[in-house]
Amino acid sequence: MSIRRIDVGPRMSQIVIHGNTVYLAGQVGEPGGNVGAQTKQILAAIDELLAKAGTDKTKILQAIIWLADMSTFAEMNAEWDKWVPQGHTPARATGEAKLAGPEYLVEIIITAAI
Amino acid sequence: MSIRRIDVGPRMSQIVIHGNTVYLAGQVGEPGGNVGAQTKQILAAIDELLAKAGTDKTKILQAIIWLADMSTFAEMNAEWDKWVPQGHTPARATGEAKLAGPEYLVEIIITAAI
Amino acid sequence: MSIRRIDVGPRMSQIVIHGNTVYLAGQVGEPGGNVGAQTKQILAAIDELLAKAGTDKTKILQAIIWLADMSTFAEMNAEWDKWVPQGHTPARATGEAKLAGPEYLVEIIITAAI
Numbered sequence: 001m002s003i004r005r006i007d008v009g010p011r012m013s014q015i016v017i018h019g020n021t022v023y024l025a026g027q028v029g030e031p032g033g034n035v036g037a038q039t040k041q042i043l044a045a046i047d048e049l050l051a052k053a054g055t056d057k058t059k060i061l062q063a064i065i066w067l068a069d070m071s072t073f074a075e076m077n078a079e080w081d082k083w084v085p086q087g088h089t090p091a092r093a094t095g096e097a098k099l100a101g102p103e104y105l106v107e108i109i110i111t112a113a114i
Numbered sequence: 115m116s117i118r119r120i121d122v123g124p125r126m127s128q129i130v131i132h133g134n135t136v137y138l139a140g141q142v143g144e145p146g147g148n149v150g151a152q153t154k155q156i157l158a159a160i161d162e163l164l165a166k167a168g169t170d171k172t173k174i175l176q177a178i179i180w181l182a183d184m185s186t187f188a189e190m191n192a193e194w195d196k197w198v199p200q201g202h203t204p205a206r207a208t209g210e211a212k213l214a215g216p217e218y219l220v221e222i223i224i225t226a227a228i
Numbered sequence: 229m230s231i232r233r234i235d236v237g238p239r240m241s242q243i244v245i246h247g248n249t250v251y252l253a254g255q256v257g258e259p260g261g262n263v264g265a266q267t268k269q270i271l272a273a274i275d276e277l278l279a280k281a282g283t284d285k286t287k288i289l290q291a292i293i294w295l296a297d298m299s300t301f302a303e304m305n306a307e308w309d310k311w312v313p314q315g316h317t318p319a320r321a322t323g324e325a326k327l328a329g330p331e332y333l334v335e336i337i338i339t340a341a342i
Contacts, residue, residue, distance in 0.1 A: 001248045003287060003341050005316065011309060012320035016289045018341045019248065020115045020133065023290040026321025059117060061130050062137040064223070066323045070212050081125060088119065092126035093140025093223045095180045095211030097323030098298050109292070109321045113117050113132045134229045134247065173231060175244050176251040178337070184326050195239060202233065206240035207254025207337045209294045209325030227231050227246045 006052055015053050017114065021061075022053045024110040031103030035072040039079035042108050055114045057083070060090040064109040066097040076106055120166055129167050131228065135175075136167045138224040145217030149186040153193040156222050169228045171197070174204040178223040180211040190220055234280055243281050245342065249289075250281045252338040259331030263300040267307035270336050283342045285311070288318040292337040294325040304334055 007014035016023045027045045029038025050056050067076060073094065084090075090110075099107050121128035130137045141159045143152025164170050181190060187208065198204075204224075213221050235242035244251045255273050257266025278284050295304060301322065312318075318338075327335050 001341065003289070008315060008317055010314060011305065011312065011317060012291075013317045014319070016319045018289050021135075021249075021289075023319040023339070025319040026323075061117070061132050061135075062225075063126075064321075066211075066321075070214065073214055077125065084125065086124060087122060089122055089125060089127045091128070091130045091137040091139040093178075093180075093221060094214060095140075095221065096213070097211055097294075097325055099324070100298065100301055100322060107321060107323065111137070111290075113115065135249075175231070175246050175249075176339075177240075180325075184328065187328055191239065198239065200238060201236060203236055203239060203241045205242070205244045205251040205253040207292075207294075207335060208328060209254075209335065210327070211325055225251070227229065 015049055017053055020114045022055060022112045022114055024049050026107045026109045028099060028104045028107050035075045035105045036079055038105050039076045042106060043079060043083045046108065046110055050112055053114065055112055058085045058088040059113040060110055061113055062111040063090045063092045065092065065094040066099060066107045067094060068099055068105045070096040072105065129163055131167055134228045136169060136226045136228055138163050140221045140223045142213065142218045142221050149189045149219045150193055152219050153190045156220065157193060157197045160222065160224055164226055167228065169226055172199045172202040173227040174224055175227055176225040177204045177206045179206065179208040180213060180221045181208060182213055182219045184210040186219065243277055245281055248342045250283060250340045250342055252277050254335045254337045256327060256332045256335050263303045263333045264307055266333050267304045270334065271307060271311045274336065274338055278340055281342065283340055286313045286316040287341040288338055289341055290339040291318045291320045293320065293322040294327060294335045295322060296327055296333045298324040300333065
């Protein structure tokens with residue numbers, strides 16, 4: 001099965017396509033915003049990356065969500081619930097993990113189908 | 115490749131099947147129990163979900179385990195070791211992560227084959 | 229699609245191959261070393277496991293990295309950047325998580341193609 005990489009950086013690629021499965025790099029939002037704002041930016045970035053990969057949010061298989069502080073769970077979910085396509089919700093898990101810097105409050109790791 | 119979702123909720127699906135690969139939502143146990151009790155419930159839930167997907171625990175590919183407190187590692191493993199089918203053990207990784215609420219002590223994220 | 233397990237232990241397998249996709253168990257380094265030393269050992273172990281699976285680091289799809297202390301991010305990245313093959317970088321995400329014991333400073337979970 002073919003491997004295709006898009007937005008290839010020296011440390012990681014933003015998109016890796018293997019056959020009909022797409023792996024996205026963990027997405028974070030802009031420093032400065034609260035969890036709601038960062039989640040919104042992340043979900044918009046996911047939409048863009050999935051479009052580049054030739055797919056969309058109705059085909060997400062799995063979402064792993066890391067929150068720097070689990071007390072922001074409801075705030076993250078408010079944005080998620082507005083965005084996630086009904087009838088096509090992915091398998092999901094959310095855990096608390098500090099991220100690459102304290103300015104990052106949420107990170108989402110997506111696996112999707114094409 | 116087809117996508118099939120089972121136990122589809124507004125926020126996530128419990129089971130997502132893509133071709134021959136099954137992704138389960140992160141499973142947690144009943145609040146109140148200790149790590150051993152919660153792990154037992156989770157493993158029983160995984161058996162049920164895999165059965166709904168048309169597969170079973172001999173076909174698990176990967177298990178990611180989050181413990182709210184790593185000092186409970188041995189207690190979780192005691193249940194895992196009783197349950198996991200010899201000769202068919204999955205790739206596994208365990209890290210400490212606080213979960214959606216302090217009442218949840220362990221969460222397991224499964225990828226399996228059909 | 230066939231499932232093949234290699235280095236099968238009673239608790240987990242080090243390698244699980246499903247069709248053209250390989251899942252490795254979370255890899256840790258030798259206790260005692262600093263993050264740089266442990267990362268180097270982990271990356272060498274990943275090379276060996278991928279070779280046993282019939283593939284190599286140019287075919288890694290996804291890497292999930294857990295650091296016991298995010299303040300060692302740069303130290304881990306220094307080893308990663310020397311090792312990761314340019315033009316073939318995987319999707320990657322890094323979060324902070326305490327590991328199976330305090331002597332383990334970094335763990336890497338790999339999914340690759342064959």
